[in-house]
Amino acid sequence: MKEDHTVEVMQKKVAIIGLGFVGLPLSMMFVRKGFHVIGIDYDSRKISAIQQGKSYIQDLSDSDIAEAVQSGRWQVSADYAALSGADTVIICVPTPLSPDNSPDLSYLTDTCSRLAPLLTPGQLVVIESSTYPGTTREVVLPLLEKSGLRIGQQLYLGYSPERIDPGNKSISFSDIPKIISGITADCERKLYAVYSQVFEQVVTVSTTEAAETAKLLENSYRFINISFINEFAQLCDRLNVNVWEVIKAAATKPYGFSAFYPGPGVGGHCIPVDPLYLQWKAAQAGITSRFIELSQQVNDSLPAYLADRIEQELPGRKRLAGARILVYGVTYKPDIADVRESAALPIINTLLHRGAAVDYHDPYIPHIKLEDGSKLQGIELTGERLKQADCVLICMNHEVMPGDLIIKHSRFIFDTRHSLSVNPADHPITGKLVTFGDGTTIG
Ligand SMILES: NC(=O)c1ccc[n+]([C@@H]2O[C@H](COP(=O)([O-])OP(=O)(O)OC[C@H]3O[C@@H](n4cnc5c(N)ncnc54)[C@H](O)[C@@H]3O)[C@@H](O)[C@H]2O)c1
Structure with a gap:
């Protein structure tokens, strides 16, 4: 890592392409720090929502959006022509998987192709989308150089992985250390000049490949550990040991142990996706990560495991065929309206099968x-609906989950997230409660 940067001339006009879970909060942060943001x-629905002062993500309120628009330093548009005059262009578009689990860079390449003819000398382009090592240099650079401008001479390019954690209220966005990298030393200096004005700590790495891979390491680490704890929970289920108690006890060790918790499976746009980007790139070099492969197998086997467990526990020795299951929570994480790769979806499909x-x-x-x-419409959660279900399956524990209502009316609850810590004295349950990995049954 390098230090001691010469801070370049203050760059104050930033364009951000892709106003989703990453790009919208990032825009707000730049506005708050005094930048002009395009x-x-x-x-165009997102553009009109912003123009009307309406937020479409949970972490930001309508008044946050309205205030930023009213500052006069935030313009939004569906037209790339609006980004002319920006010193820096930051790209935050999706990087999903193709149906064959290979990287789908079409959003990124489409963005670069639209951007290239509009680029002007001196501009800095930064990729924040998560991707495999080599993308910035091998894929983005040639597309941007179609502008006729040479990277490192008339145009500057770098990669800075986005590490935002939607819904996490314990750390402010600007306090998350920001990793930066440039194609050349001048590119890196340009990134430092911009990001050091916004983030408390900027961490420079020597190549764009190192920055790309750091992001994939973080998310592969989570993928492997969550898959491991989900396998461990199955083991505890069999051994009649309460995995939740075991984790709590192990986590008292002051070093060498990081707690991960069981759940219905790994979901979201990042954790189950990024390790496969790494796996794909590794395969190009003739190698594969067996840990990632195994974690994927464990994750893929969870819907069948959970369906089996529910069937074993259904009151009255009922079979799944013909049983009525009510699922609470289908997002991939609590309090976030995002179902991309959510574990609840394969579980629902398995139960239907x-x-x-x-x-x-x-x-x-x-x-x-x-x-x-086909489309499945959500239903209202009422006492009557809960009573009618043979099983209420908790896949996600949103903060607003009405635990008491669920406990009061359900005949059988299968809780994948240990979200109902029931003290029978406080919450006499009428039915039965099984928690994934708990090894015991209440009721
Ligand atoms: N969501 C997260 O928690 C998170 C965290 C860290 C990193 N990331 C990474 O950040 C990137 C963006 O993720 P996201 O969750 O914000 O995605 P998102 O789908 O919420 O937002 C992406 C936005 O880009 C827009 N877009 C797509 N192609 C475009 C184009 N060619 N021109 C203009 N706009 C375009 C879409 O309309 C959408 O609004 C991904 O690479 C993701 O892996 C996401």
Whole structure:
């Protein structure tokens, strides 16, 4: 890592392309730090929402958006022409998987192709989308140089992985250390000049590949550890040991142990996706990560495991075929309206395959798309609905989850997240409660 940077001339006009879970909070932060920000998103619904002072992500309120718009330092548009005059262009577009689990860089390459003809000498372009090592140099650089401008001479390019954690209220965005890297030393200096004005700590690495890989290491680490604890929970289920108690005890060790917790599976746009970007790149070099492969297998096997456990525990020795299951929470993490790669979706599809009738309730998600392409509409959560279900399956524990209502009316609750810590004296449950990895049954 290098230190002792010469801070370049203050750069104060930033364009941010892709105003989603990453780009919107990032825009707000730049505005708050006194920058002029031009936001570009080809989804015109997002552009009109911002212009009307409406937020479409939970971490930001309508008044946050309205205040930033009223500052006069935030313009948004669906038209790339609006970004002319920006000193820096930051790209935060999606990097999902293709159906064959290989990287889908189409959003990124599309953005670069639209951007290239508009670039002007002296501009800095930064990629923040998560991606495999080599993307910035091998994919982005040639597309941007179609502008006729040479990277490191008339145009500057770098990579800075985005580490935001939507819904996390314990750390402010600007306090998350920001990793930066440039294609050349001048590129790196340009990134430092911009990001050091916004983030408390800037961490410079020597190549864009190192910065790209750091992000993939962070998310592979989470993927492997969460998959491990989910396998461990299955083991505890069998051994009649309470995994939650075991983790709590192990976590008292002051060094050498980081707690991870069981759940219905790994979800989201990052954790189950980024390790496969790494795996794909490794395969190009003739190597593969067996840890990632195994974690994927464990993760993929969870829906079948959970369906089996529910069937074993269904009151009255009922089978899943013909049973009515009500799922609470279908997002990939609490209090975030995002179902991308959510573990609840393969579980619901598995239950349907096994002949169960499935309803769901999620305060943030009005409907979901099933594997066969059909739409499943969410239902209201009422005492009557809970009573009618043979099993209430908790896949996600949103802060607003009405635990008491669920406990009071459900005949059988299967809790994958240890979200109902029930003291029978405080909450006499009428039915039965099984917690994933708990090894015991209440009721
Ligand atoms: N969501 C997270 O928690 C998170 C955290 C860290 C990193 N990341 C990474 O950041 C990147 C963005 O993720 P996100 O969650 O913000 O995605 P998102 O889908 O919420 O937002 C992306 C936005 O980009 C827009 N877009 C796509 N292609 C475009 C184009 N060519 N021109 C203009 N706009 C375009 C979309 O309309 C969308 O609004 C991904 O690479 C992701 O892996 C996400």
